[in-house]
Each structure stands twice: as structure tokens, then as C-alpha cells.
Amino acid sequence: xxxxxxxxxxxxxxxxxxxxxxxxxxxxxxxxxxxxxxxxxxxxxxxxxxxxxxxxxxxxxxxxxxxxxxxxxxxxxxxxxxxxxxxxxxxxxxxxxxxxxxxxxxxxxxxxxxxxxxxxxxxxxxxxxxxxxxxxxxxxxxxxxxxxxxxxxxxxxxxxxxxxxxxxxxxxxxxxxxxxxxxxxxxxxxxxxxxxxxxxxxxxxxxxxxxxxxxxxxxxxxxxxxxxxxxxxxxxxxxxxxxxxxxxxxxxxxxxxxxxxxxxxxxxxxxxxxxxxxxxxxxxxxxxxxxxxxxxxxxxxxxxxxxxxxxxxxxxxxxxxxxxxxxxxxxxxxxxxxxxxxxxxxxxxxxxxxxxxxxxxxxxxxxxxxxxxxxxxxxxxxxxxxxxxxxxxxxxxxxxxxxxxxxxxxxxxxxxxxxxxxxxxxxxxxxxxxxxxxxx
Amino acid sequence: xxxxxxxxxxxxxxxxxxxxxxxxxxxxxxxxxxxxxxxxxxxxxxxxxxxxxxxxxxxxxxxxxxxxxxxxxxxxxxxxxxxxxxxxxxxxxxxxxxxxxxxxxxxxxxxxxxxxxxxxxxxxxxxxxxxxxxxxxxxxxxxxxxxxxxxxxxxxxxxxxxxxxxxxxxxxxxxxxxxxxxxxxxxxxxxxxxxxxxxxxxxxxxxxxxxxxxxxxxxxxxxxxxxxxxxxxxxxxxxxxxxxxxxxxxxxxxxxxxxxxxxxxxxxxxxxxxxxxxxxxxxxxxxxxxxxxxxxxxxxxxxxxxxxxxxxxxxxxxxxxxxxxxxxxxxxxxxxxxxxxxxxxxxxxxxxxxxxxxxxxxxxxxxxxxxxxxxxxxxxxxxxxxxxxxxxxxxxxxxxxxxxxxxxxxxxxxxxxxxxxxxxxxxxxxxxxxxxxxxxxxxxxxxxxxxxxxxxxxxxxxxxxxxxxxxxxxxxxxxxxxxxxxxxxxxxxxxxxxxxxxxxxx
Numbered sequence: 035x036x037x038x039x040x041x042x043x044x045x046x047x048x049x050x051x052x053x054x055x056x057x058x059x060x061x062x063x064x065x066x067x068x069x070x071x072x073x074x075x076x077x078x079x080x081x082x083x084x085x086x087x088x089x090x091x092x093x094x095x096x097x098x099x100x101x102x103x104x105x106x107x108x109x110x111x112x113x114x115x116x117x118x119x120x121x122x123x124x125x126x127x128x129x130x131x132x133x134x135x136x137x138x139x140x141x142x143x144x145x146x147x148x149x150x151x152x153x154x155x156x157x158x159x160x161x162x163x164x165x166x167x168x169x170x171x172x173x174x175x176x177x178x179x180x181x182x183x184x185x186x187x188x189x190x191x192x193x194x195x196x197x198x199x200x201x202x203x204x205x206x207x208x209x210x211x212x213x214x215x216x217x218x219x220x221x222x223x224x225x226x227x228x229x230x231x232x233x234x235x236x237x238x239x240x241x242x243x244x245x246x247x248x249x250x251x252x253x254x255x256x257x258x259x260x261x262x263x264x265x266x267x268x269x270x271x272x273x274x275x276x277x278x279x280x281x282x283x284x285x286x287x288x289x290x291x292x293x294x295x296x297x298x299x300x301x302x303x304x305x306x307x308x309x310x311x312x313x314x315x316x317x318x319x320x321x322x323x324x325x326x327x328x329x330x331x332x333x334x335x336x337x338x339x340x341x342x343x344x345x346x347x348x349x350x351x352x353x354x355x356x357x358x359x360x361x362x363x364x365x366x367x368x369x370x371x372x373x374x375x376x377x378x379x380x381x382x383x384x385x386x387x388x389x390x391x392x393x394x395x396x397x398x399x400x401x402x403x404x405x406x407x408x409x410x411x412x413x414x415x416x417x418x419x420x421x422x423x424x425x426x427x428x429x430x431x432x433x434x435x436x437x438x439x440x441x442x443x444x445x446x447x448x449x450x451x452x453x454x455x456x457x458x459x460x461x462x463x464x465x466x467x468x469x470x471x472x473x474x
Numbered sequence: 475x476x477x478x479x480x481x482x483x484x485x486x487x488x489x490x491x492x493x494x495x496x497x498x499x500x501x502x503x504x505x506x507x508x509x510x511x512x513x514x515x516x517x518x519x520x521x522x523x524x525x526x527x528x529x530x531x532x533x534x535x536x537x538x539x540x541x542x543x544x545x546x547x548x549x550x551x552x553x554x555x556x557x558x559x560x561x562x563x564x565x566x567x568x569x570x571x572x573x574x575x576x577x578x579x580x581x582x583x584x585x586x587x588x589x590x591x592x593x594x595x596x597x598x599x600x601x602x603x604x605x606x607x608x609x610x611x612x613x614x615x616x617x618x619x620x621x622x623x624x625x626x627x628x629x630x631x632x633x634x635x636x637x638x639x640x641x642x643x644x645x646x647x648x649x650x651x652x653x654x655x656x657x658x659x660x661x662x663x664x665x666x667x668x669x670x671x672x673x674x675x676x677x678x679x680x681x682x683x684x685x686x687x688x689x690x691x692x693x694x695x696x697x698x699x700x701x702x703x704x705x706x707x708x709x710x711x712x713x714x715x716x717x718x719x720x721x722x723x724x725x726x727x728x729x730x731x732x733x734x735x736x737x738x739x740x741x742x743x744x745x746x747x748x749x750x751x752x753x754x755x756x757x758x759x760x761x762x763x764x765x766x767x768x769x770x771x772x773x774x775x776x777x778x779x780x781x782x783x784x785x786x787x788x789x790x791x792x793x794x795x796x797x798x799x800x801x802x803x804x805x806x807x808x809x810x811x812x813x814x815x816x817x818x819x820x821x822x823x824x825x826x827x828x829x830x831x832x833x834x835x836x837x838x839x840x841x842x843x844x845x846x847x848x849x850x851x852x853x854x855x856x857x858x859x860x861x862x863x864x865x866x867x868x869x870x871x872x873x874x875x876x877x878x879x880x881x882x883x884x885x886x887x888x889x890x891x892x893x894x895x896x897x898x899x900x901x902x903x904x905x906x907x908x909x910x911x912x913x914x915x916x917x918x919x920x921x922x923x924x925x926x927x928x929x930x931x932x933x934x935x936x937x938x939x940x941x942x943x944x945x946x947x948x949x950x951x952x953x954x955x956x957x958x959x960x961x962x963x964x965x966x967x968x969x970x971x972x973x974x975x976x977x978x979x980x
Contacts, residue, residue, distance in 0.1 A: 069880060069883065117879070119880040122862060122864075124862075135867075135871070135879075135880055136878055137875075137878050137879040138878075139878075140868070140871040140872060140878050141864065141867055141868045141871050141878065156917045156921065157917070157920050159782075159783075159917065159919075160783070161781055161783035161784060161918060162781070162782065164778065164781055166756065166757050166758050166759050166761075166762070167756045167757065168754075168755050169755060169756075169786075170943075170948060171942065171943035171944070172950075174919075174923070174950075175920045178923060178924070181924055182924060182951060183955070185924075187954065188938055188939065188951040188953065188955060189951065189952060189953040189954075189955055190950070190951050191951075191952045191953075192952060192953065214953075252759070253756070254756070258942075258944070258945070258946075258947030259947055259948055274759075285952065286952075298883075298884065298916075301710070
């Protein structure tokens with residue numbers, strides 16, 4: 035039986051950062067398990083630049099960003115088992131027992147004191163959004179198309195429609211155009227774009243690609259191969275309207291309709307999930323509902339940019355290391371709740387008497403929004419944003435959580451126009467310069 | 475090329491494949507001719523996957539007789555052919571006093587049809603059996619002999635076993651012409667120019683049975699496609715129901731059901747709508763709404779947000795409503811038409827009936843001593859993982875290293891299984907998907923598609939840009955980028971260059 039202090043599942047940006055941090059905290063035998071044949075995760079297919087501005091103060095491509103972390107892991111002499119998929123996590127006397135299938139070593143069993151989940155997320159597909167119509171070839175997720183173009187060297191088609199304005203879809207609009215395809219439309223059901231503003235400008239506007247907001251695809255046509263899609267305006271009740279409906283001939287439909295944390299394994303291990311983020315419920319140390327299992331990166335919640343994935347994962351590596359050494363003192367914890375206009379806030383519990391950093395997303399795009407973190411009536415933190423978008427994650431430092439705090443509530447209030455100078459803006463402050471492909 | 479057979483079966487759905495597997499027991503030359511590039515890819519693959527108990531059809535009808543007889547065959551078939559099958563039972567739930575009356579009628583009908591072990595349940599008993607049913611129900615009819623099955627796996631297994639025993643499978647051959655050859659039988663031509671001659675012809679061509687029959691002058695019936703939309707829910711929703719849940723039926727349909735599947739996810743549907751286009755496989759907003767309204771009435775916990783995929787099946791409904799099976803005015807030409815529900819259930823009995831018909835028509839049936847009823851086993855790693863049977867898994871991996879390479883992470887399908895499916899003749903991506911479940915999970919192929927394509931290329935040499943979803947015309951990728959076009963002398967073009975040099979030739 036192979037025994038380890040810590041096993042990290044996934045060698046993408048989250049897993050690598052967690053493992054490096056744990057190793058630096060003295061967990062000498064940390065093992066990273068990766069189902070691909072190489073470490074770095076999906077960064078390898080994100081060949082555009084804009085990564086690393088926060089983390090490295092430079093503009094890197096996805097593979098370059100991955101390479102930095104792979105080099106750090108190598109320097110720390112961290113063992114990465116590639117070509118290996120984790121099948122199951124069971125409770126055992128020594129902590130957790132993991133069953134893995136390795137291409138080279140067959141079925142492996144490993145005992146670990148702590149497990150860090152870093153499996154990332156996956157794309158939603160056609161079934162998840164219930165697009166009516168026939169089922170020809172030529173419909174795929176934007177991420178699969180990205181893989182086909184950037185890693186395999188094939189263009190899925192010539193006449194493209196993209197459903198959803200998530201960042202991968204926007205980046206693929208530009209990428210496909212560069213490779214000689216014609217992107218005829220990007221269709222978004224919401225009245226605002228799903229991806230970062232920067233990508234709307236750089237990937238659509240610069241190439242004169244039309245973006246149809248408040249529209250959706252209401253029919254797919256074609257028998258063997260996709261021939262056309264029908265696009266309809268969507269009214270406030272989310273019902274399609276006949277007026278303004280039009281048909282666009284195309285041979286390929288890319289879907290960029292959202293990402294979902296990949297928690298199949300977490301569920302097997304008995305980890306409780308949050309219905310909003312679809313990631314594990316975690317405490318201030320990023321530990322899940324199962325003692326000894328931690329989570330970080332996009333498996334926890336879908337991040338907007340990879341730099342923050344790395345940053346959060348480091349914290350996770352440190353706390354998991356503390357747990358392995360028996361020093362994880364959770365102290366007294368305070369619940370954090372998503373209040374007005376906040377879709378979710380993480381972690382759901384913070385430690386009292388210390389500072390905390392919260393990650394959150396607004397429900398709607400808003401202007402002149404004032405964010406407050408309150409303990410009862412006491413305001414612990416307040417910041418005004420000129421603009422916030424659901425596509426941009428906000429990161430909020432809470433200087434100190436009071437000792438006898440009851441519960442923290444994070445919410446927005448919308449300030450009237452012209453009420454003081456803006457002191458923050460998501461989309462140019464946090465996200466300026468980012469090409470913004472999250473660690474997809 | 476010229477092919478001579480004693481029996482040519484047109485249509486590789488469950489009916490045609492069952493007939494072939496039955497005929498494979500005898501020393502005769504049999505061909506199975508299928509228009510699609512995989513068997514079952516017409517109506518069969520889009521089946522609800524229910525082996526009915528047999529109380530729905532009117533007593534005395536072919537449907538009733540063959541469904542009840544067919545139902546009894548499935549334990550043996552599943553053991554010999556290793557396809558997923560479980561006798562879970564079915565419940566018809568009633569919500570009004572009138573519906574309770576109909577239940578009594580169904581019970582009586584089932585008794586007359588020879589259905590065993592049926593019970594009429596009160597409200598408490600029904601809810602105890604299926605706690606997720608709506609508490610508004612008043613009673614239910616329970617038929618424990620009903621089962622659930624993997625319909626395409628059943629069809630694949632039948633065809634494979636038939637081929638194992640000498641039947642010739644002709645895929646991608648759409649029949650366009652049938653003529654009498656005077657003294658000996660029929661000549662059949664397909665769209666690719668293939669010519670087949672055969673003494674007997676069995677018309678099991680599903681939706682196209684009327685067109686095929688018309689080729690030999692039989693115009694006594696028409697096939698109307700009856701469209702059914704079905705929606706598959708995420709596995710995570712779990713075992714909402716253990717048995718197949720029916721509403722009280724209407725004259726045109728058994729109604730929209732809540733169906734547990736052998737692979738875990740719950741399925742809801744199908745709609746029933748007569749249409750005129752035999753190639754209309756489109757789902758609709760309206761269909762989705764109706765399916766969920768009906769399903770939620772029976773099982774309130776079902777939600778549209780749990781849908782992972784949907785599909786459409788077209789039932790071949792013949793004029794008259796009942797199955798049309800038997801000899802015709804064209805000697806040696808046997809119709810097996812209008813096989814809608816409960817056709818899957820009836821398929822083993824239909825095969826026997828067709829064998830008897832051919833025998834009467836003069837086909838000599840000499841038993842083949844070396845008939846092998848067992849299909850070559852097809853190990854599925856995901857079953858071992860689901861059952862946490864890690865010891866068996868270890869042995870499998872030690873015997874064959876490729877079982878340790880995961881290709882589909884949602885369904886735990888390994889490279890060895892993909893290779894096995896390809897070797898069993900599945901050369902389309904949908905074929906490999908249906909044979910292995912790779913790409914059928916909640917990510918619907920987002921992760922494994924490119925991996926499966928690489929394996930398919932390595933095993934068969936088929937170039938990426940010729941790989942199809944379900945046969946020629948459904949290619950997945952259209953253009954190979956210059957930079958990987960290693961064979962050509964073309965110069966690598968800069969980004970943004972448009973032009974024909976990017977098109978793959980041929």
C-alpha cells in the first residue's frame with residue numbers, strides 16, 4: 035500500500051499550485067494525479083495570451099502560464115502521476131483510500147491523510163440548455179472546438195454560429211475567424227454578454243462579428259450535417275417571440291453556454307455540494323463537508339481568470355498541509371451569506387478574529403453598485419464599483435472578522451448616478467488586460 | 475459484385491436482427507441489409523427500452539400475442555447475448571375514479587392476454603413501492619413481469635451473434651429496387667450499386683416498409699411515422715423510480731412515461747404525434763413542455779433543468795394499427811411491417827413467427843449443429859467501478875493493459891473497450907458511443923470525442939476528416955489545417971489567409 039500525506043487530484047493550475055504550496059509547507063510526499071498525459075490542464079489549449087498579469091505581472095499564453103507552474107513543481111520535486119484517473123475515494127483507517135487507474139501501472143491504491151480536489155470544470159452541452167431541433171453532426175462545445183483547432187489542427191467547419199457569449203466562445207469566434215472560417219453570429223439569451231468585456235471588444239467587435247443579445251436558438255436544421263439554425267428574440271419571460279425571428283445557414287454550431295464544476299468524484303466521496311456554485315461547500319480552510327477532503331480551483335467554483343485559481347489553490351495547499359500535520363485549528367467560525375444581488379459568496383464560513391478574503395459574483399450587471407460586508411448592522415467592508423458583471427468575479431478582503439460575530443452578509447446596494455467618484459470597477463480594475471480565459 | 479442468399483432480410487433494427495439471429499440456427503445463407511451505417515440506427519436505437527408485460531394491446535391482436543410470448547424470452551436472451559436487461563416491473567397510476575375504472579379494464583385485458591402476476595394496488599401500497607410518485611394518486615396496476623433493456627445493445631448483440639453464426643451484414647446499403655428473377659426469387663439493388671439475389675425476402679424495414687413493399691407491387695398498407703420525443707435526466711437525479719411508471723393510456727398512445735434505464739439515468743417521454751416526414755428527428759419546445767407536464771404529474775420531483783440530452787424516435791405505424799406479419803401476394807416476400815410498440819418486446823416471438831412463415835413457403839431449415847448462442851463477452855469497466863469491485867478490476871487490468879487507460883471520464887470507459895467496439899464493426903462515432911457509452915454521460919462527449927477519434931484513426935487508418943457521427947455526410951470535422959498537412963508540399967499560410975488551399979481535397 036502506497037501511503038501519502040496528501041494526494042492532489044488534477045495537475046491543472048489549481049492542483050499544481052496547491053501541491054507546490056503543500057510541499058513548501060513540508061509535505062514531502064505530496065502526490066499529484068493527472069488523467070491527461072501531461073500536467074497543465076486545459077491551459078495547453080488556451081494558446082491566446084492574457085494570462086498571468088496578476089500572478090507574474092506579465093502577459094503569458096496558456097501554455098506559458100502552465101509551464102511556469104510545471105517548472106516550479108519540478109523544482110520542488112513534486113511527483114506527478116500522469117495518465118492516471120481517480121475512480122473512487124473511500125474512508126480508511128489512515129484517512130482516505132484512493133483507487134486509481136494508471137495507463138502504465140494499472141490499478142493503484144493509495145492511502146492519504148488529506149485529499150485536495152482540483153478536477154476543474156466542464157462545459158455545459160446542448161442537452162443542458164434544451165435546444166430544440168434535429169441532431170446532425172457539426173454541434174460541439176467551444177472548448178472541444180478549441181482543442182480540435184489548437185491541439186489537433188482541424189477546423190470543425192466554415193460557417194459558424196456560436197450560442198452563448200462565454201469567454202471560450204468569444205475566444206473561439208476570433209480563433210475560427212483567423213483560421214478562415216466565417217463566424218456569422220454570436221447568440222446570447224441574456225440581455226448582457228456572458229464573457230468579459232475585453233473579449234467582446236477584442237474577439238467580436240474587432241472582427242465585425244454580430245452579437246445578438248436577448249436572442250436564442252429555437253431550431254436546429256439539417257439531417258446528417260448541420261445546415262442552419264433559427265434565431266429568435268427572447269422576451270422578458272424567457273419565451274421566444276415570432277417577430278424578429280431569422281434563419282442563419284451554417285455548418286457548425288459552437289456552444290459556450292456555461293461551465294459546471296466537475297464533482298462526480300466528490301459526490302462519490304460523500305462531499306456535500308452547493309446548489310448555486312455546484313461546487314463543494316467549504317469552510318474557511320477550504321475543507322469540504324468530509325473531513326480531510328479539500329477543494330480548490332474551478333471544481334470549487336468557476337473562476338474568471340486563472341491567476342485567482344492559482345492564488346486560492348495556494349491557500350488550499352497551505353491549509354491542507356496544516357491538516358496533515360495535525361495543526362488545522364478551525365477556531366470559531368462565522369457563516370457568510372450571499373445577500374442582495376449576490377449570486378454566491380465563498381467560502382461559506384470564515385474564521386472569527388482574523389482577516390478573510392471572499393470571492394463572489396453579482397447576479398446581474400449593475401452600475402454604481404456599493405458592496406458591503408456586514409456583521410449585523412456593523413459594516414466591516416465597503417466598496418463602490420462603477421460597473422459589475424456576472425462574468426467578473428469580485429474578490430473582497432475583509433480586514434478582520436469580529437470575535438463575537440453572528441453572521442456576515444455580503445450584498446450590493448445600487449447608488450444613484452453621480453453620487454461620488456467611483457473607487458473601483460470590475461472589468462477594468464480586476465480584469466483589465468486579461469484576455470480572460472478562465473482556467474477552462 | 476453479386477451475392478446469392480436464401481433469405482435477405484431488409485432492415486437491421488431489432489426485428490430484422492432478431493429474425494437473422496433466429497435463422498442463423500439453420501444451414502441457410504442469410505443477408506441482413508441495413509441502410510444506415512450501424513444496426514439499430516433507424517427506429518430501434520430511439521426506443522424507450524421497455525419490455526412490456528403485455529396488457530396494453532387488445533386480446534387477439536398480433537401485438538398482444540407476440541408481446542406476451544416475446545416477454546418470456548428475455549431472461550434467456552439476456553444471458554446468452556449479454557445485453558443489459560432487468561425485470562423491474564411496471565406501474566400504471568390512476569388519479570381519478572374514471573382512471574381507476576380503466577385500470578380494472580387493463581387488468582382484465584392483461585388476464586385475457588395471458589399476462590401473469592398482475593396486481594391492482596391501493597394508494598398506500600403504490601406509494602410504498604414508489605415513494606416519489608405523486609401522493610395524489612388513487613391506485614395503480616402493477617405488472618412485475620415488465621422489464622427494462624438497453625435497446626441498441628440488444629440489437630447490436632443480436633446482429634453480432636447472427637454474424638458470428640454466418641449471417642452476412644451489409645451496412646450502409648439502402649435498397650432502391652427489387653425485381654423478380656422469374657423462377658428463383660428476387661434481385662435487390664442498393665443505392666451503392668450492390669446487387670443481391672435471394673430466394674426469400676423479409677421486409678423488416680421499419681419506417682420504409684411501405685416503400686419496400688411497393689417495390690414488389692404491394693400497396694395494401696402505408697406507414698405513418700409517429701414521432702416520440704424523449705428526455706434523459708442526469709444520473710445525479712438518482713433512482714426517482716425503480717419501475718416503469720405509466721399514466722392511464724389514451725387510444726393513440728400508452729402516454730408519457732417515467733422510465734428508469736439500465737444505465738442509471740431516468741428518462742421521460744415519449745410524445746406521440748403523427749407526422750408526414752420520415753426524417754424529422756427534431757425535438758420541439760412544445761414536446762419538452764408536454765413531456766414534463768405529464769411526468770411531473772406522476773413524479774413531482776422531476777425537473778427540466780436535469781435534462782442532459784434528448785432524442786426523437788419515429789414509430790412505424792401501419793394502417794390498421796396492428797402488426798402486419800406474414801406472406802404476401804408476392805411469393806417468397808414476407809412482410810414484417812408496422813412494428814411499433816410493443817415491437818421490441820415482441821421481437822423474439824416475431825422472429826419465430828417469420829421462421830414458421832418461411833418454412834411454410836418452402837424454405838428448407840436444417841439445424842446447424844455448431845450454432846453458438848453466446849455472444850463474445852464485452853467487459854464494461856464502468857460496471858466494476860460502479861459496484862466498487864476493485865478485485866475484478868485489478869484482474870481485468872492485469873490481463874489487458876488497455877483497460878487502464880480511461881477515455882471517457884463520465885462513464886469510465888477505457889481504451890480497451892473503444893478498441894473492442896471498433897473491432898466489432900462500429901466505425902462511426904455514434905456507433906462507438908452506443909456500444910461503449912463513451913460520450914453518453916453528462917458531458918456528452920466534450921472530453922472523449924477527440925480521444926475516440928485518435929483511437930479510431932490508429933485502429934483503422936480512417937483520416938480524421940472522414941470520420942462521421944453516423945455515416946457519410948455527417949463528418950465531424952471539415953477542414954484539416956495546413957500546419958498539420960504533412961503529406962502535402964503546400965506552403966504554410968499565415969493567419970487569416972483565406973482560400974482553397976485550406977480545403978481538404980476529396
